[in-house]
Amino acid sequence: MKTHFIAIGGSAMHNLALALHNKGYQVTGSDDAIFEPSKSRLEKKGILPAELGWFPEKITADIDAIILGMHAKADNPELLKAQKLGLKIYSYPEFLYEQSKNKTRVVIGGSHGKTTITSMILHVMHYHNIEVDYMVGAQLEGFDTMVHLTEENDFMVLEGDEYLSSPIDRRPKFHLYQPNIALISGIAWDHINVFPTYENYVEQFEIFIAKITNGGILVYNEEDPEVKRVAEAATNPIRKLAYATPKYSVNDGVTLLETPEGDMPIEVFGAHNLNNLAGAKWICQNMGVDEADFYEAIASFKGASKRLEKIAEGKGKVAYKDFAHSPSKVAATTKAVKEQYPNRTLVACLELHTYSSLNAEFLKEYEGALEYADVAVVFYSPDAVKIKQLEEVTYEQIATAFNRKDLIIYTNPTEFKDYLFNLNLDNSALLLMSSGNYGGLNFDEVKGLIE
The missing domain is CATH 3.40.50.720 (NAD(P)-binding Rossmann-like Domain)
Structure with a gap:
């Protein structure tokens, strides 16, 4: 072809x-x-x-x-x-559907957590030598590409993005996959340049559920009120399976997951990641992996690239980078790091980089998002605002939106870097959250601050 x-x-x-x-x-x-x-x-x-x-x-x-x-x-x-x-012209998701229309399609949707859940599922399958086709939004350890297609595999696991399909197809990508098994991890308003109202955004998930094949399965996070409402309101002939955050504890910086076989140490941490793990478990069980085999495999899962990824660790110091940029992701990630290192100073740096985060009207959604940080820093580039052709966001608007008197704000990449490299990071956890790179920050140099 x-x-x-x-x-x-x-x-x-x-x-x-x-x-x-x-x-x-x-x-x-x-x-x-x-x-x-x-x-x-x-x-x-x-x-x-x-x-x-x-x-x-x-x-x-x-x-x-x-x-x-x-x-x-x-x-x-x-x-x-x-x-x-x-x-014949296909959008990216249309072509993936064509490649998988004779397979069992497993689609992972949600405003946050979908890359991690998809990655967890693929890690478990890889661990147990179960061959599946897939498309995931991050580079995974042990996988050569983010897309894998065959004629013979029975399952296709797809990360279901709600963003638009192509310049001439304005439907959200996950509307095109028609899942046999679907998951929704969370609903938190995002992509406001495409979905101008919260109601319009939520509607996309209602349509996603309606697209599940008759007799299919919806796995949903019952701890998210909007997800629970949308899932329970759906009337199409599907089976619904709810999940919630499992019990766990943190001991000396190690997260222990409660399992039927006893407490099990795992590599990932934070309530949001344990919640993701519960969703991945339901999906894997519906793909033929039993609970014990799931736990055995997931113990070695280190996380997807840029998703709460540890970039350096030294004596009394640690640094993570994370793709978090929406308010709900920022809140969950800062809380997770603080919970993992409760006796350390958490320095959380957030770059406002997306269309939504640089929108003056949307900024108020960030109130409280950095509450778990001991030191809270926000960086944004006025150049990025110009490139995206948005109205200028002011220092005052950011300060007001986050509603935190001790918030530190930088708009100059050099000044931000100078601040970062002159910090005393003894007994601290540094968290860098962005879908960009703070105007050219070299993350390898950050390692030198820690190791």
Whole structure:
């Protein structure tokens, strides 16, 4: 099968391109910017575009499928040529559905926790040598790619993102997968540039539940009031399985999970991650892994990349980085680190980097999000605000929104770095939360502060 990717360089897109190449498909692609690690990985397989840019001449009548990435615009010259030729054009999620329509589809949805839960499921399957197809939003230890596709595997495990499918398909990605088994971990308003009201955002999850195949299964977090309400209100013919945070304790910086066989030390920590683990257990059990085998495997799960990832540890010092940026994720992550290290000073640094977090109206959602931090720091780049073409966010608006008198705010990357590198981190836990890099912070240099 001959496939062409418009915007092949993206994190998700290049992983799908690699998966199709590995499956034996003929893969070509274009993009106007390709960064590492996408560049090296595509080059290694011989599918890196020879030059950057868009080339309508690449679009020929013998192409079986065009896969359109979110980075491309609706007036992309290659897309216009494909439309003119009447070629079959797929969004990323549409194509994944095509690849999995004859399999049992397991879709993990939720405003937060979906990458971690998907990663936990894949870790358990990998541990027990159970082959499954998958798509996950982070690089996992022991896995070459974030997408894996075969003809023979029975299951396809998909991380179900609620963001839009493509520039010409404005449906949320997880509406296209039609799960046989689905999970919702939490609902907390996000992506306000696409879903302007909370009600509109919640509606996307109601539609997701309605898309579960008849006789399918919905696993849901009953501790989230909105998830519980939406799940229990659903009337389609599906089986519903609720989960909640299991009992656990923390002893000398080690989290012990209560199991039928006794207390078991685990690598991940924090109530939100234990809650994620409970959801993953239900899913694995419905995929044929019994409870004892699940516990055996999950004990060695260290977490997904950038999800409460330990970057350095020294005597009386530790540093973590986390992808957390929405208010609920920031609150859960800071609470988890404080609970794990109750006798240390928690220095929590949050970068406001997304459309939602840089929106003056949305900022008030962050009130209390850093309450568990002993030292709370917020960084944002006025340049990022300009690039996203948003109204300028002021120092005063941030201070008011977080409603914390001792909040430290930086807008200059150099000044933030100077502050960080002059901190006394003895008997402390440093937490860096961002989907960006604080205007160019080198995380390897941060290790030097700790080790």
